[in-house]
Amino acid sequence: MSDWNEFRIVLAVARAGSLTGAAKSLGHDHSTIFRWLNLLEKRRGVQLFDRTSSVYTPTDAGLQMVMAAERLEAEIIALDRSITGQDARLSGKLKITSSETLAYRILNEVLADFCEAHPGIEIELLVDNRQLDLLRREADIAIRATRPHEGELFGRKIASTPWTFYGSRTYLTKRGRPATLNSLAGQPVIGWESTASAAASVWLTDNIAASAFAYRSSSLINQLMAVKAGVGLALLPCYLGDLEPDIERIFEPLDELTRELWLITHKDLRNTARVRAFFDHVGGGLLARRDVLEGVLSQQQTQTIASE
Structure with a gap:
């Protein structure tokens, strides 16, 4: 096989596990990837993927091609970095x-x-x-x-970046300021969506009762806006919360959540x-x-x- 594009197609399908995901990563539509893959398998006389519903799993032959594609990709990327690393232009x-x-x-x-x-x-x-x-x-x-x-x-x-809880001034005037982390149980808390793996999300899951969460979002900016709107209290990086004039820190930064x-x-x-x-x-x-x-x-x- 001498065509790098053949390897790219197989590698993209294997990584995505679907034609839709491969098409997105390669910048083509689903039907184009489907046609190219069928032509490749026909031309080589071998099945490269087992199809179960919409899931594409490499066969033994497909896995061999995927492994070769990964080696080629690594070489191409290394060469690209090496060439780029010698570029002395400020452009x-x-x-x-x-x-x-x-x-x-x-x-x-x-x-x-x-x-x-x-x-x-x-x-x-x-x-x-x-x-x-x-x-x-x-x-x-x-x-x-x-x-x-x-x-x-x-x-x-560059810096260490601490996190702590914030609430809007209007909310805190109306609902009162929690004195300790334990008292958050009586307050509506803004959190991440259930599948999030961010450190702050994991900390909230481990330390805040599930019944306390009144609102969830995958976006920290959206969580900030929910705090400003008075939805509840949220755990935010200090550089984000401190620059908002209408919200306040509830506690001192939490040491275990400080990042670099x-x-x-x-x-x-x-x-x-x-x-x-x-x-x-x-x-x-x-x-x-x-x-x-x-x-x-x-x-x-x-x-x-x-x-x-």
Whole structure:
């Protein structure tokens, strides 16, 4: 087999487990992937997938091709990183991934300064709470609340990011301020959807009675807006809640939920001119806002910053 596209199709179907998922990842429609796969199997005279309803499971022959495709993909991505890593131009595209809360509250202001300083660099921001795979070039740079553990990654710690509970001033005046975490049982709590795996979601499940949850959302920004509307109390990162003038912290930050904010890239890309410029400029801009990120300013001071 000499056509990389054949391997890409098989790999995409195997990873997604369906034609619909493969079509989405490859940027084609379902019928096109179905036709290509049928032609591939007919041309090679072998069945590559067992079809059970809409689920596609690789056969032994299909699994062999998937494993070969993964090796080819790794080689192609490594070559791409190596070539990109030698790029000395302050131009081209940078694909960045960040959580929705950081993008909403802090990052755009820093990116505006970066774009003004480097007009030849095009920023593509992927706002996603999932950890996109830097090894597979799903993004060039990640700003995430996790220390990098993979040996191929290079990172710079920006700040610690504490979390605590918030409520609107109107709500707290009407319902009263809980004195302890135990007293949250008598308050409506805003939480994540039941399938969420975020650390804050797991903590809420382990520490708050299920009967206390009055509202759930997969979006922290939506949870913030629900707090502002007076729906109930929510667990939020301090850099998100502190900058809102009409909500207040209920408790001091919870030590067990404090995370680390890191700027991360693949070590092969760290010397690329545009990546290095991003680390210097955006990393510096985030460090300049470390007091906000770490929630060490009083809420009044933080809200003064937000209004300026």
